[in-house]
Amino acid sequence: MVIKRLAKNNNDKNQVYIHKSIGVFNSMFSLKFNERDESSSTTKRASKPGKKIPEAVFTKFSWVSSDSSLHEVKSCKAILYAQYPETRLSGFQTIHNEMPRSMSIEFTKIEGIPPRYLAIGATKSGDAVAMMIVDPSAQFEEEFDGLENAVSSGVIKSSALGKADNRTQDLIVLLKEKVAGQTLLGCRLDKDGNTIPFTGTQVCGYTLEHALGIKPNADKDGDIFGIELKAISQKKVTLFTPEPDGGLYKQSFPDFMKKYGYLKGTDEYRFTGIHRANSRNEKSGLTLKILFLNKGKAKDEFFESEYDPSKSIDKQSRNLRVSLVDDQGFEAATWSFERLLNSWGVKHNETVYYPVKKVLNENASGIEKGYKFLVEFDSKALWCQKTQISKLFNAIHDGTIILDPAPKYVESNPKLNKRRSQWRINDIYRDSAKLYDEVELIDL
Known part of the structure; x- marks a missing residue:
């Protein structure tokens, strides 16, 4: 939970400054980032500053009233102003056009306005629940002053009240009971909750979900108790698979594949090979780079710069993107800051990597029923907690996270x-500490 002492002019019409970094909120709350227009810069200084301002909409933001009922807000947004940098909140009215009176313009015009505090907590799935605290007791203000500052902020305080949630321990107990050290039939749950055999490449993950009673889904929430759960059969792990949202790849997939891919057969184009930051891939001729728009000395002067992990990501967030750049400086494919924020957020703030092994089922009766595989579950799991978007960018920059693409284009048969676009880490056991503050191999 974060708490901010509001300034007199903070109200529904004037955006509330909350933090310099939008990434901090992204690791606490479930947010949907609006993504920028495509970028196809061909020169280092040709980019213009007129880019969209990054903004994130809370998946769910509700006010809690004195009777503990929740009132959902239409569209509360966190908006990043990269030139400062700072993130401000706006949009506090509920779907019924209501809001706390203490957040209204009329209230802030009161002479001798009493002290106000905005408190925002996060549920285990990342929903935001907020309340206004007006004219609190001296004891409250004293305790507020004694709270720790939120990450890299002297403006908002953080409270550990949320740690009363025992979701981590609940999942440990469930894993011990349902899967640890066991060998289970390869299967999954269908949409109605029935058990059915499964023989596809995702058999390990589906079998794990089945054992825990999780129906297969492709949403961005954590798999269980708000925790992301990944079944891993090797130390090389795919972290996420967002597609480019800019460059030639976005503008024309066929043109990208013909220009940078290679021909296999008569009309089938492939694009493969490890692409590591700042290292040219000989097969594609492309170099993976992290770029952003830097502020020049003149008022409206901006120029392309390469990301520097020794500096704050907040000061490099203007048009920040990961890009595949050719030898002429053309950006063939780009992943915007917003696209990556959508892929690396609250659901990764607690992730369990569970070692598994797929083996052939040798039981004839089981095979007859469709159970081709068995899944063996380890007795230990890698538990990772607390991440930030800066860790993700730093890991891409130093080559810990690589792009290992495998798109295919068949001109004669679009089907x-x-x-x-697979973003992978070569050794999750060795390098997880680069992505998370807390890493532990838990014996189940």
């Missing part, structure tokens, strides 16, 4: 086309 065979596939797009696959």
Whole structure:
């Protein structure tokens, strides 16, 4: 939970400054970031500053009233102003056009306005629950002053009240009971909750979800108790698979594949090979870079710069993007700051990597029923907690996270086309500490 002492002019019409970094909120709350227009810069200084301001909409933001009922807000947004940098909140009215009176313009015009505090807590799935605290007791103000500052902020305080949630321990107990050290039939749950055999490449993950009673889904929430759960069969792990939202890849997938891919057969184009930051891939001729718009000395002067991990990501967030750049400086494919924020957020703030092994089922009766595989579950799991978007960018920059793409374009049969941008880490056991503050191999 974060708490801020509001200034007199903080109200529904004037945005509330909350933090310099939008990434801090992204690791606490479930947010949907609006993504920028495509970028196809061909020169270092040709970019213009007229880019969209990054903004994130809370998946769910509600006011809690004195009777503990929740009142959902229409669209509360966190808006990042990269030139400062700072993040401000706006949009506090509920779907019924209501809000706390103490957040209204009329209230802030009162002479001798009493002290106000805005408190925002996060549920285990990242929903925001907020309340206004007006004219509190001296004891409250004293305790507020004694709270720790939120990450890299002297403006908002953080409270550990949320740690009363025992979701981590609940999941440990469930894993011990349902899967640890066991060998289970390869299966999954269907949409109605029935058990059915499964023989696809995701058999390990589906079998784990089945054991815990989780129906298969492709949303961005954590798999269980708000915790992301990944079944891993090797130390090399795919972290996420967002597609580019800019560059030639976005503008024309066929043109990208023909220009940077290679021909396999008569009309099938492939694009493969490890792309590591600041290292040219000989097969594609592309170099993976992290770029942003830097402020020049003149008022409206901006120029392209490369990301520097020794500096604050907040000061490099203007048009920040990961890009595949060719030898002429053309950005063939780009992943915007917003696209990556959408892929690396609150659901990754607690992630469990569970070691598994897929083996052939040798039981004839089981095979007859469709259970081709068995899944063996380890007795230990890698538990990772607390991450930030800066950790993600730093890990891409130093080559810990690599792009291992595998798209395919078949000119004569578009049905065979596939797009696959895999962002991977070569050794999750060795390098997880670069992505998370807390890493522990838990014996189940």
